[in-house]
Amino acid sequence: MKTRPPLVRSVLHTTDFSDASARAFAHALAISVLRQSKLTILHVGKRIGGDVDWDDFPQVRRTLERWKLLEPGSPTSAVLDELNVKVSKRAQRGFNPIRATRKFLEDNPHDLVVLATEGSGNRPDWLHRSDAEAIARGSGAMTLFVPGGAARGIVSLENGDLDLKNILVPVDGNLDGAAAIEFARRTAEIIGDGDVVITVFHVGLQMPPLPALPEGEGWTWQTSLGQGEPVESILAEAEKLQANLIVMTTNGRDTLGEAVLGSTTERVLRRAGCPVLAVPGGR
Numbered sequence: 001m002k003t004r005p006p007l008v009r010s011v012l013h014t015t016d017f018s019d020a021s022a023r024a025f026a027h028a029l030a031i032s033v034l035r036q037s038k039l040t041i042l043h044v045g046k047r048i049g050g051d052v053d054w055d056d057f058p059q060v061r062r063t064l065e066r067w068k069l070l071e072p073g074s075p076t077s078a079v080l081d082e083l084n085v086k087v088s089k090r091a092q093r094g095f096n097p098i099r100a101t102r103k104f105l106e107d108n109p110h111d112l113v114v115l116a117t118e119g120s121g122n123r124p125d126w127l128h129r130s131d132a133e134a135i136a137r138g139s140g141a142m143t144l145f146v147p148g149g150a151a152r153g154i155v156s157l158e159n160g161d162l163d164l165k166n167i168l169v170p171v172d173g174n175l176d177g178a179a180a181i182e183f184a185r186r187t188a189e190i191i192g193d194g195d196v197v198i199t200v201f202h203v204g205l206q207m208p209p210l211p212a213l214p215e216g217e218g219w220t221w222q223t224s225l226g227q228g229e230p231v232e233s234i235l236a237e238a239e240k241l242q243a244n245l246i247v248m249t250t251n252g253r254d255t256l257g258e259a260v261l262g263s264t265t266e267r268v269l270r271r272a273g274c275p276v277l278a279v280p281g282g283r
Helices: 019-034 059-064 078-083 097-107 128-137 179-190 230-241 258-259 266-271
Strands: 012-013 038-045 087-093 114-118 142-146 167-171 196-203 219-226 245-250 277-279
Touching: 012 019, 019 038, 019 059, 019 114, 019 142, 019 179, 038 097, 038 219, 059 078, 087 097, 167 179, 167 230, 179 196, 179 219, 179 245, 179 277, 196 230, 219 230, 230 266, 245 266, 266 277
Parallel strands: 012 038, 012 114, 038 087, 114 142, 167 196, 167 245, 196 219, 245 277
Antiparallel strands: 142 277
């Protein structure tokens, strides 16, 4: 796993200690290592402080040892000393995980929020897709939604292997796609293995004006047009490409729920077979 200078300096991952959260944790940890970022792991529940079993939290050092990024038996300090990743594990009491997590983000802003987007049964509400979206609406940060189940992922929890071959960037004429395009390029540069295809996709007869698509050794660009209902077209294109990641621009804090997550992005991430990165347009 290669490293690059940090572009995201802080990552927040919320966990309920479930398998779905574990998959999102793998993505949060890998991003933190690649970007040498601060990683905060947050659990909100009815227990707090001394009532919390800290062994239930994702095991950062053991995971990094399994990924062969640290030697077996490394001290806890090796995560910071050798990989330049500062880890903080936080537990907060709260009967409403959405409200508590949003309040935590207000008091402790982070550049990137990584959320699992599936849940059922007795799992906390934040693992339901609609509730993960509710957390994202108030954060004003980039949000990576990681689906569970058999969906395609970027990071293997078991061995840390990275799989990023195809990135899909849907654009339209109403939102500035420059932020999504730029972060798709940065993601390809940092995570890709030198052979990433980034597809800029528009549903319509003609591609809207695009910013310059910067050339590089680790990625190539292509553009594609689709027809029909936007969400269905985006999902169909993602499946055709076997996309590992969809990157979509939002209008930021004020309209994240109203204009975007309440419509196209929300419906895409609810059904996407891969992670979805929502990037505020002002980034």
